[in-house]
Amino acid sequence: MNWGHKIIIVFVVFAAGLLTLVTKSMRTRIDMVTPDYYSEELKYQQVIDGKQNAGALSTPVIIAQADNTIAVTFPRELHQRELTGKVTFYRPSDSGKDVDLSLQPDNDGQQLISKQLLTKGQYKIKVQWTMDNKPFYQEQLINIY
The missing domain is CATH 1.20.5 (Single alpha-helices involved in coiled-coils or other helix-helix interfaces)
Known part of the structure; x- marks a missing residue:
């Protein structure tokens, strides 16, 4: 050759x-982080204010997982108060597996979420709520097993 x-x-x-x-x-x-990230960026000041307000609470919102559920527990001063908001399970690797739930804590300030709604892997849990017209925001990484 x-x-x-x-x-x-x-x-x-x-x-x-x-x-x-x-x-x-x-x-x-x-996947984009969010399909309408520009409008989300404009609302980011609410997230900053919400983080500051949540930081002023006596304890942070506790997110723990058991065998079949994920428990979102609010601090004592928020028990039996009217909270409106949502819990978002954000999956960075696949936006099709994101889950949005409305916030509905019981009288003890706890909301139980079934793991059957989620697939195994890493999620960023974003808890947003409003109380007395004040925004609150907290997020936490968690690995669903």
Whole structure:
């Protein structure tokens, strides 16, 4: 085999590799953090205020998982108070597995969430609520097992 054939083989292998990379990159799914991140960015001041308000509570919201449930427990000063808000289970690796639930704590300030709503893996749990027209916000990473 002479050097001309070797050059042609190298170019063909290079072109095949390049086509393979382009094909794989076109098929890769890329999720945005949120589909409407611009409007979410404009609302971020509420998150900052909510974090400050939540930091002023006697204890943070406790998020713990048991065998079949995840318990979201609010501090004592929030028990039997009217709270409106939501709990968001944000899955960074797949937005299709995100779960939004309305906040409905019982009289002891606890809300139990079934693990059957979630798949195993890492979630960022975002708890947003309003009490007396004041925003509150807390987030925590958790691995669902």
